[in-house]
Amino acid sequence: MLEQGLLFTLIMSFLITVVLSPLFIPFLRRLKFGQSIRDEGPESHKKKTGTPTMGGLMIILSIVVTTLIMAGVFHSISVEIFLVLLVTLGFGLLGFLDDYIKVAKKRNLGLTSKQKFLGQLVIAAIFYFVLLQTGLNTEIVIPGTGAGIDIGWLYFPLVIIMLVGSSNAVNLTDGLDGLVAGTAAVAFGAFAIVAYASSLYTVSLFSVAIVGAVLGFLVFNAHPAKVFMGDTGSLALGGALAAIAILTKTELLLIIIGGVFVIETLSVIIQVASFKTRGKRVFKMSPLHHHYELSGWSEWRVVVTFWLVGILFAAVGIYLEVWI
Template sequence: MSGITVILTVIVGFTVTAILGTVMIPFLRKLKYGQTIREDGPTWHKQKQGTPTMGGMMFIVGTVVAAVVGFSYLVFVQKSVLLETKGIVRLLAGLIMALLFGMIGFFDDYIKVVKKQNLGLKAKQKLMLQILVTVFYLTILYAFGDRSTIVNLPFLGQWQFGVLYYPIMGILIIGIVNSVNLTDGIDGLAGCVTFIVAVFFMAATAVLKLSAINVLASALAASLLGFLIYNIHPAKVFMGDTGSLFLGGMVVALAFGVNMPFILFFVGFMYCVESLSVILQVISFQTTGKRIFRMSPIHHHFEMGGMSESKIVTMFCLITIVMSVLSYFAIINM
């Protein structure tokens, strides 16, 4: 993949998202599409009540437009991408999957802002929709010839999963998507962490010469950078479930694009920590009546301990950078 393609994709993704922010944020504020803050959340989050949400639509549009422009350049100018049949299928299927997850988030956000409730879709409804999207994604890959059940495991080489491949991948997809969703709890956290993850996949796909997936990673990274202009503390807009579920779908698509879905346990380490903190908190409280953390997900634990949002984001990002470097070595040595 040429540097021109990367530059073009990045410029388009950043510019489209940044410009959309100047239009969409006032529009959302005018519609009074403001976030309803959780009653059981940190008390100081109440001051964020009314901040426009559903801002994830900004980087969703930016990512799609940038991906289309970058991919079109590869097809009509470089033409070499036409040889990457699997890459093209994984790019298109992954982008569609992410958009469908984003749509689930949109429905969830819409219920919250219209009914002024912070619960949105019921847990069972959300899970059922996520299962349908996951089955759709895996079916598309299978239907278009991506039928290998051999997966590259970080530092362990190739493993044959056989009949267990699809149920394991289904659980992985839904788990990661919801983990990214949990990470979106304070200003800039999910956006910053996922930006680093996207940059990692830009580097990984460049090394592996996967042009189509590189376009997708570049589009996501650039669009998130444009969004973070408005989302870093103090946030002028929240991404909402619209954005966080889309991001979950995107990181899954990128991991499948390099045929290393389990790399998400490394590069997406902080996503997993967030989910684990919730699981441990629930188990502990239901079995002993005691809480392990001051509040879960774990970023709220640090908040309740007096750490500022900016410091929490910085800490999570630094850990993600370290894990991304580790993941990069796993990629180049596979």
């Protein structure tokens, strides 16, 4: 019965996004909610200016509706569901404000970094406080070993680092058509398996709802994209990914399953550090996907390669958590 519920969840969230998109995309276009492209970005991306953004609203709506309906039918609205929806909606709201300022002001910068961080910090603190009321386990487990380390009060800053870091990492990765939608589908699919193996069925159901929603979005976001998810989608997905890792007690596994997002973030850190200390760039452009673009790879080749790398990371993560 539960397996059928997961299948129905996948189908429902996929169909909601696919049905909504043809209605929502023209609406965004009429509102002139078009993407502003960075002047310092690849020249080939200039033609994407004006492509409707804030498509993450469709993803979030599909996730919330599907999760609430299917959790109510096949299980129950648990505290885990409340927590993952809190993070998804909270980070999605931050992303929406960021996107709205961009399109309203016709610039490629929305909220300041301080404003965004403050919002992320507040949501992370609420998330932690609710966890605390439910009997917080401050132990982290080393993947593949079963060995755990109780970090005590340090778990609070870890929660903040995970939620803020993951949301920003997914946001940085969202630079090519279909890149985040595909890699997110793989990562959330892996965590759906991990959650199911840990008997956290509502978390597994939520993860599957996200897989269906982003795959439905990918139908319209694959190259050439008809819509972008914007920060509305990428911040929400990144926050949700970290929340699932925390709830499944696989905090360190997030580094492996979300390996593509980690690499993209590291490429930016390395590029900035190298330029500030040595005056030289390591990559032609960061994040890393732009480096390969400027090296002559087609956008589609970069995206598919990153998808495959994401599948490899996910397989390693599932192996370490489920089969060892």
